[in-house]
Amino acid sequence: MQTATQSPIVAPLRFLPRVEPTPPQPHLCSGCNLKQLCLPRGLEGSDIDRLDGMRFARRRLQDGQALYHEGNEFRFLYAVRRGTFKSTVSAPDGREQVTGFHMAGELMGLDGVAAGSHASATIALEDAEVCAIPYPGLMRQSAGSTGLQQVIARLMSAEIVREHGLMMLLGSRNAEERLAGFLLNISQRMKARGYSATEFHLRMSRADIGSYLGMKFETVSRTFSAFQQQRLLVVDRKHVRITDPDGLARAFEERLQ
CATH class of the missing domain: 1.10.10.10 (Winged helix-like DNA-binding domain superfamily/Winged helix DNA-binding domain)
Known part of the structure; x- marks a missing residue:
């Protein structure tokens, strides 16, 4: 006598509730251990509060990853939290020309201020992390702060000094x-x-x-x-x-x- 094949007992599916990813938390300049090297250097009181109010997000990069490319739209300045970066430009013959190296506490991206797009590419030389500083927001905050205006002028001046130093080095x-x-x-x-x-x-x-x-x-x-x-x-x-x-x-x- 042939018996009917019994169907296996299947346990009911249990659906776990969906867990939404936690968005990256913004960080404050006032609590940063690099503040004496970075954007807030020399600022205090209400000027520091203005920077804290912007609540910069951090971005992590892997060794060899580009932070931005030559010709990308300029939107942020980037403060190096950890790691080392190099900036490069494309020479007329297609070769890559290194124009600078950047360490923790230093700012990158000022090359984009003039034309609204980056004149260079910046690449991580190791696993690294940066703070992204929205440039339009920084300009709005500086409109009511002499201290922040002086900081931005100092940054521009430091870039000029760096360029002069490189020219002296290459002229050796x-x-x-x-x-x-x-x-x-x-x-x-x-x-x-x-x-x-x-x-x-x-x-x-x-x-x-x-x-x-x-x-x-x-x-x-x-x-x-x-x-x-x-x-x-x-x-x-x-x-x-x-x-x-x-x-x-x-x-x-x-x-x-």
Whole structure:
């Protein structure tokens, strides 16, 4: 006798309630540990309150990810929370020209103020995080604040000084002067952030350094080797230990004379 096949017992489906993703929380300048390096430096009282009222959102980027591209619409200034970035422009022959490196506490994006679009691309050299500062909102807040107006003027002036410093570096007579100036600049910036001024990790490649300094990759490598032979520093790939800071600064200053 043939028996009917019994259907398996199926448990009733249980639907869990949908959990909406938590939106990113805005952060306040007044509570930031980088405020003495970043936008609020020198501000207090109602001026800090104005910045806190804007409640900047943070954005995380992965190593190699672009924050913005050349030609993108300019909407934000970006304050580096952590990590290192490089800015690049496209040369007429299609090559990438590095125009700057940015560390925690520094602002990026000022290149977009003039034309309303970014004149460069900015790319993370490691996993990084930025605060996005809406530029139109910053302008509205500064309209009633002399302190904020002075901060914005300082930022513009700092960009001009940086450009002048780069022109002086590129106008130097030899590769050793250019690389010495670059390393001394990195050393000063690391010290300002509470890190060692004599031992640090370069996040940028030798090719990036060469592009920034107007040197070939091979020249950058040879110059690092020359500094090691002069006992000015020790290099292990991207790790640099300056063993004779005074000697490195003295050599740089003597070549400028």
